[in-house]
């Protein structure tokens with residue numbers, strides 16, 4: 001078992017309180033930093049640690065901080081909007097160890113000379129939001145946030161902001177729009193947030209897990225952190241394992257651990273559900289390209305997963321076994337992007353509707369041979385031509401599944417049903433039954 | 447009617463943020479808590495406290511799905527139907543709730559007791575399939591559990607009616623929606 005960094009003691013009772021967190025060494029990094037380090041020392045430390053963003057894009061964290069424009073006031077946004085299908089680590093970090101995140105937020109704010117920090121928590125995660133709010137209150141009470149923190153002369157305000165149901169608000173510029181009290185539409189980039197961000201000020205934005213890692217780096221040093229992982233992908237990260245495995249859950253592993261270890265090792269996934277055959281893996285949340293079972297020996301690091309044809313993304317590893325109809329699974333993911341498209345730009349808004357329609361006719365036996373190429377063609381017109389990366393993301397499950405499992409799409413066209421899968425067939429029958437019971441009234445989302 | 451106390455909290459929030467407008471989302475939550483959903487009075491109170499026009503507040507409120515445009519049921523049940531829950535049979539779960547509650551997804555029962563919704567990935571994929579009942583998680587939900595939950599809510603809601611005019615009894619606590 002590797003030494004855990006951010007999930008260390010995660011299930012210890014009372015860890016979520018200030019007292020419990022302090023008992024296990026919490027806020028010592030902050031005290032040390034304010035006493036011994038200048039802001040730039042911490043910046044250098046994080047650069048040297050090799051830490052890369054855990055929110056999706058994997059951008060080097062220290063470098064991002066270094067890009068901040070010099071003008072004041074500067075802001076920090078901590079992205080806790082976790083909503084990428086297949087991802088459930090930030091919720092755990094907030095619910096079980098909120099003070100670790102707060103300490104990371106304070107350290108980052110100090111390093112970046114920020115005076116107001118926001119923690120944007122996804123609206124649906126009510127308990128996580130309450131935990132963060134309570135931790136902020138406790139930290140204010142203990143003089144860890146506010147004026148003259150621990151007698152250092154450094155002042156910081158921290159505000160928890162609850163989202164209210166919109167996947168797009170996880171995109172950094174949409175998050176800032178939302179924080180400014182507007183509809184969560186993405187902004188044109190450049191200018192990047194580091195130059196013109198929240199309220200027009202230089203803004204650093206990082207994911208919840210990224211910032212939860214900062215206290216350990218400050219405490220143990222950059223070299224220590226960099227000793228985990230691979231040459232280019234340093235440290236550990238929390239992999240969210242879900243789908244058809246025996247033991248789904250969050251597992252913190254050094255980057256570079258093979259997918260096979262995560263999925264099959266007794267300590268982690270414990271193998272495929274019902275001992276079925278592995279069919280496909282989505283390695284980094286539903287926005288990343290699906291990989292075939294032949295890629296199961298790929299190490300989970302940024303470079304190796306990219307070489308295999310996908311991305312580490314948000315760390316959400318979704319395992320799919322042999323009984324799954326790929327067309328059905330891709331339809332489900334496509335519906336997500338259709339529902340979450342913010343509607344600002346045409347390729348994504350119209351394209352995701354059209355894609356879903358085609359999938360529905362394929363799924364229900366009304367598809368045409370030409371529909372498969374039509375799907376690819378529409379994806380080509382969305383990807384790289386949309387206003388924000390959600391458009392690109394919407395095409396990932398489609399193009400990758402057609403490339404890997406084209407014969408299943410063709411089977412759907414020719415036979416009007418799935419090539420595989422009792423489970424899927426079962427769901428279909430159940431659904432068909434339900435539809436005939438409630439004939440007439442169309443299913444409508446509130 | 448939005449209480450004076452709620453309006454005061456909204457004004458405090460507006461002063462708390464670097465720019466008052468940022469308080470519109472938390473203020474909408476406060477209003478919704480009082481009204482049950484976003485009513486005309488809610489929009490007006492928020493607009494006044496934050497210093498925005500009513501139309502402007504409404505345009506924000508309608509962007510986000512958690513601000514209800516209609517009164518929701520006493521129990522708002524959200525069933526996650528995204529990919530990891532899909533792989534763990536969430537569709538059968540939605541069907542079961544539809545059958546048991548006699549409504550379709552997106553609808554509220556005529557007695558105002560239940561609203562059934564489907565939800566996008568609820569960040570609980572490791573314990574799929576998952577539902578939320580009034581924002582609290584119930585994880586690893588089986589069809590049997592779904593049946594038990596419905597029976598439990600039925601008992602709780604009928605007890606509510608029965609005890610409306612007498613002191614709240616402690617059994618109400620027992621049948622409160624289970625947090626994880």
Ligand SMILES: Cc1cc2nc3c(=O)[nH]c(=O)nc-3n(C[C@H](O)[C@H](O)[C@H](O)COP(=O)(O)O)c2cc1C
Nearest residue numbers: 053054055079081082083170171172206207210389
């Ligand atoms: C549609 C969309 C949704 C996103 N959702 C999230 C999210 O929920 N959480 C997150 O941390 N990053 C999310 N991101 C990535 C952010 O835009 C941003 O890159 C990230 O928060 C930066 O933090 P990091 O450098 O620490 O990874 C999303 C991006 C897109 C395009």
Ligand code: SF4
Nearest residue numbers: 343344345348388391
């Ligand atoms: S790509 Fe989609 S989500 Fe992004 S701006 Fe365009 S419509 Fe909105």
Ligand code: FES
Nearest residue numbers: 526531568570571
């Ligand atoms: S897919 Fe259902 S909680 Fe993530």
